[in-house]
Amino acid sequence: MGDIIEQLYMAFVGMLSLAFFGGLAFYIIHASNSRWREYELLYAVIEPRVPIAKKLAGMVRISQPGFRWGHLSGDLKSHRHPPVVVGVHDDGLTLSIAPPFRYGCRDLFLPFSKMSVEPTQWDMLDNTYGIRMEGVEGIEILMFANILEWAALESEVLALMLQRAEIIRGLESA
Template identity: 75%
Template sequence: MGGIIDQVYLTIISMVSLAFFGGLAFYIIHASNSRWREYELLYAAIEPRETKTRKLAGMLRISQPGFRWGHLSGDLKSNRHPPVMVGVHHDGLSLTIVPPFRYGCRDLFLPFDRMTIEPAAWDFSDRAFGIQMEGVDGIEIVMFANVMEWAAEHSDILALMLQRADLVRGLQRA
């Protein structure tokens, strides 16, 4: 009889521990994707679109505009998203977090007519660009210059936006 009670006790303790750590993991995942969800409210990709081209872009960062050095900058919601697939369309960019890192994040479609590209700094690299969208104030999507320049090769509108951002970057340095 004592063996059965021990087994029931260990089962209950195991289930409570698993529920606690599962809940903690869910909370961390949910909190780390809060900035992505701010973009999902206005820019979730509802319908599939035909892309001109797609590329695995490594990671991107969603944070407040300006120089950031991770959480040391005071922006506790700044998050780096793992491998992201960038798609170039005739009227915008699509962003998809690669599985299994998605954790419930929907794809984004960022139309060019609601987009502004600004020069950005990412850690030690000053060759990054920040995508700022109408309706999502105070945060930007930061991508490395090589990804944005690749996308600009396939979109004249984006190429003009990057030229403007490079001019602004040159004026800031002067």
């Protein structure tokens, strides 16, 4: 009888430990995607859209505007999202985190009419751009220049935004 009670006790402890660490992992994942959810409130894709072109970007980062060194800058919510698929449309960009890294994040549609592209730095790289959207204050989506330059080949509006950002970058460095 003592062996059965011991086995039940060990099974209970094992399930409790598994539930604790599963809950901790869920909390970490949920907290890491809090900035993405700020964009979801205004810019979640309602209906599927077919892009003119799409490309797998290395990653994007959502953080406060300006030069940042990740968590060392004090921006504890800064998060680098793994492979993100960027889609180009006539009127905006779609961002979709590639599976299996989605963690329940919905796709975003960022309309050009509510977007501004600013020059920024990401760690030691200075050829990145920050996408700032109306209604989402104090944070921006940082992307590598090669992805936005590729997207600008498909969109004249985005090409003009990148030209403006490069003029600003040139004025800041002068």
